[in-house]
Amino acid sequence: MEDPTRGRHELNLASRKAEEADWRRFQATQWLESLVGPLGLSTQPSEREFISCLRNGLILCNAINKIKPGSVLKVVESHSPSQSLTWDSQPLPAYQYFENVRNFLVAVEELKLPAFEASDLERDNLEAGSSAKVVDCILALKAYYEWKQMSGGNGFFKPPRSPLVKHSASRIHSRASGALSSEPCRQLEMSAGCDNQPLAESETQKLEDSIVRALVECMVDTKENIDDNILASFRNGNPDPVKLFNRVMSSCLEKQLQNKFPELKSVFINLLGEGSSSVASSTSIPLENLSSTGNRKCCSACMKEGNCNHWQLFQMQEKELSNLKVLLSRTKREFQDLQSQLQSDLKQLGSQVQELSTAALGYHKVVKENRNLYNMVQDLRGNIRVYCRIRPPFSTETKNVIDFIGKDGSLVILDPLKSQKVGRKVFQFNHVFGPTATQDEVFRDTQPLIRSVMDGYNVCIFAYGQTGSGKTHTMYGPSGGSTKDLGINYLALNDLFQLSNRRKDITEYDIHVQMVEIYNEQVRDLLADDKLEIRSCTGENGLSLPDATMHSVKSTADVLNLMKLGEVNRVVSSTAINNQSSRSHSVLTVHVHGKDVSRSIVRSCLHLVDLAGSERVDKSEVTGDGLKEAQYINKSLSCLGDVITALAQKNSHIPYRNSKLTLLLQNSLGGHAKTLMFAHVSPEGDSFGETISTLKFAQRVSTVELGAARANKESSEVMQLKEQLESLKKALTNNGSTDITT
Numbered sequence: 001m002e003d004p005t006r007g008r009h010e011l012n013l014a015s016r017k018a019e020e021a022d023w024r025r026f027q028a029t030q031w032l033e034s035l036v037g038p039l040g041l042s043t044q045p046s047e048r049e050f051i052s053c054l055r056n057g058l059i060l061c062n063a064i065n066k067i068k069p070g071s072v073l074k075v076v077e078s079h080s081p082s083q084s085l086t087w088d089s090q091p092l093p094a095y096q097y098f099e100n101v102r103n104f105l106v107a108v109e110e111l112k113l114p115a116f117e118a119s120d121l122e123r124d125n126l127e128a129g130s131s132a133k134v135v136d137c138i139l140a141l142k143a144y145y146e147w148k149q150m151s152g153g154n155g156f157f158k159p160p161r162s163p164l165v166k167h168s169a170s171r172i173h174s175r176a177s178g179a180l181s182s183e184p185c186r187q188l189e190m191s192a193g194c195d196n197q198p199l200a201e202s203e204t205q206k207l208e209d210s211i212v213r214a215l216v217e218c219m220v221d222t223k224e225n226i227d228d229n230i231l232a233s234f235r236n237g238n239p240d241p242v243k244l245f246n247r248v249m250s251s252c253l254e255k256q257l258q259n260k261f262p263e264l265k266s267v268f269i270n271l272l273g274e275g276s277s278s279v280a281s282s283t284s285i286p287l288e289n290l291s292s293t294g295n296r297k298c299c300s301a302c303m304k305e306g307n308c309n310h311w312q313l314f315q316m317q318e319k320e321l322s323n324l325k326v327l328l329s330r331t332k333r334e335f336q337d338l339q340s341q342l343q344s345d346l347k348q349l350g351s352q353v354q355e356l357s358t359a360a361l362g363y364h365k366v367v368k369e370n371r372n373l374y375n376m377v378q379d380l381r382g383n384i385r386v387y388c389r390i391r392p393p394f395s396t397e398t399k400n401v402i403d404f405i406g407k408d409g410s411l412v413i414l415d416p417l418k419s420q421k422v423g424r425k426v427f428q429f430n431h432v433f434g435p436t437a438t439q440d441e442v443f444r445d446t447q448p449l450i451r452s453v454m455d456g457y458n459v460c461i462f463a464y465g466q467t468g469s470g471k472t473h474t475m476y477g478p479s480g481g482s483t484k485d486l487g488i489n490y491l492a493l494n495d496l497f498q499l500s501n502r503r504k505d506i507t508e509y510d511i512h513v514q515m516v517e518i519y520n521e522q523v524r525d526l527l528a529d530d531k532l533e534i535r536s537c538t539g540e541n542g543l544s545l546p547d548a549t550m551h552s553v554k555s556t557a558d559v560l561n562l563m564k565l566g567e568v569n570r571v572v573s574s575t576a577i578n579n580q581s582s583r584s585h586s587v588l589t590v591h592v593h594g595k596d597v598s599r600s601i602v603r604s605c606l607h608l609v610d611l612a613g614s615e616r617v618d619k620s621e622v623t624g625d626g627l628k629e630a631q632y633i634n635k636s637l638s639c640l641g642d643v644i645t646a647l648a649q650k651n652s653h654i655p656y657r658n659s660k661l662t663l664l665l666q667n668s669l670g671g672h673a674k675t676l677m678f679a680h681v682s683p684e685g686d687s688f689g690e691t692i693s694t695l696k697f698a699q700r701v702s703t704v705e706l707g708a709a710r711a712n713k714e715s716s717e718v719m720q721l722k723e724q725l726e727s728l729k730k731a732l733t734n735n736g737s738t739d740i741t742t
Helices: 004-036 047-054 058-067 083-088 094-110 132-151 169-176 201-222 228-235 241-252 262-273 279-283 287-292 310-381 439-455 471-476 488-502 556-569 625-648 660-664 666-670 685-701 716-741
Strands: 385-390 402-405 410-414 424-428 431-433 459-465 507-519 522-525 585-596 601-610 674-681
Touching: 004 047, 004 058, 004 132, 047 058, 047 132, 058 094, 058 132, 385 439, 385 685, 410 685, 424 685, 431 439, 439 459, 439 488, 439 585, 439 601, 439 674, 459 471, 459 666, 459 685, 471 488, 471 601, 471 674, 488 507, 488 556, 488 585, 488 601, 507 556, 507 625, 507 660, 522 660, 556 585, 625 660, 625 666, 625 685, 660 666, 674 685
Parallel strands: 385 431, 385 674, 459 601, 459 674
Antiparallel strands: 402 410, 410 424, 507 522, 507 585, 585 601
């Protein structure tokens, strides 16, 4: 025989589920109405109306785009004459609204929210409860929207497993004012509780029993982990619903009473404490009074002890949570202010860096222009240009005397035996090449001077410095015939060949090379075995060494072969300072003869001089022939210093003839030539004395004014006049000899 109590329970459960479905559908409709409305639906739409409204997917796509812009990029619109009731017009073709629904479902899955099947929106599938998944999806979307509004999208959103609609207190009163059997929602009759006339005791008891049973059924249906014994007692028809409700409520108040049933709290408090009081008065008890009731039994764990302070703890935690929210909000504002300030500071810093960059570019441009003007002034005055080159240290452990190298040609060195304040010395040159400078960098700065040879100017470049300071490396490159890091001698001739090739249509050049050395005050030809004599340069070709072999060169390969031959013949020996010390002064002379299309003649020469290293006899530890070589070297360099001093003081007598070296360089130092000196220094502390001596000599050289350089270029008319003059001189000489004979 069927249990009538069980049947009533199933009927009541189905009725409550229908009521809950209607209410949840109402909540979903109201939210969509406020978000993307108007929808044109009734206040309590049926399932058919609700599904028909959403079938074409327009409302769904617009809603999710409002929540997360760009979720559905393309929405198929309905061209309905009534834009406000697009769902009630002629439906779109199936493939069009299916595209909207499909795009909406894809966007929902990206948000990890509960979704539904596209078939849930079909017209032929409108059964009772068929819209549940659609409503769940919309309510989950609503919960996500409210979470995003509250948190600003920060953090992680966990979608509810089964979205529940929060009932308001107004809904309790609205449902209590209707009949219990009214459709579509079953409502409890609570209007009597609001009348001024008191109810009969039987009616009050009946009303309380109805409320308690309804609440117990709702609790049993909603609570997931309810005690099995309580559930079995309820299924078997417990005759005492108030006691059963008390047990259920004691269990429920342990598990988030406030979140599950916020609109029923006042009723629960009154029923648990005063079972005989009226429903109307129970609903008027505020929730805060729960904490002031001394004999409340809120949870089963505190039943034996009598009093429960869990609600007080909850209120304290809620207050702390509120304070944390305020702190979080203030922190967010401060962070936003700091972020704005940072952006402003970065923008201001960027503008300042831009201004500094512009100023730096302008400064470098002005420095370059000033340097060019300075070189022009030096050309006009005829000053000897002085470049200083610092050799890389042999060991990183040795003390370095180089303190600062400026781009403007300034050099600061430190005396290793004195303090920085006293031992600092400053020198100024045309340019200073640091230890990391390459051969190409050095040549690029001397290239304009070397190229002026092709225009008829005499040029002299000589390297001066202590032995082992890198003079031969600068002029010749590495020893042993290596083609890597070639010196100025090779690079200069290579550049002259390239320039001659570019000008071959205008000027025809002939280039010849001489290579000699001055060893122990004797001039030797490095390309032959003959000893030479220096003669006056007043001859026809203006040669100082007319007897030296002159080799015509047509390519850089010819130059390289001659340089290798000269390197082999040059006198080199080992000293305590340098294993391969040059014991002679080497002079490579390049003679250029050119004739242009106007038959003008250009004659010039380029002297590339590698001086022997200046050294102290006690440090070089040489004896015998080496001592004699050192004495000759120091004597010739001393004579060079005397000539430089006389030129700087503009004396009337310049002692060129005191040394073969100064006599050979007379045209470069005393004529109208362009002269450049490389002062080589060693950075080690034990070479500080020689370094100071070299830098002082170089500074004295930079003060010498030779006068403006002159180009050795003669036009065709001048050449004809010279030829006529020579012929007249010969004729006059012949006539004079004839008269004497007669």
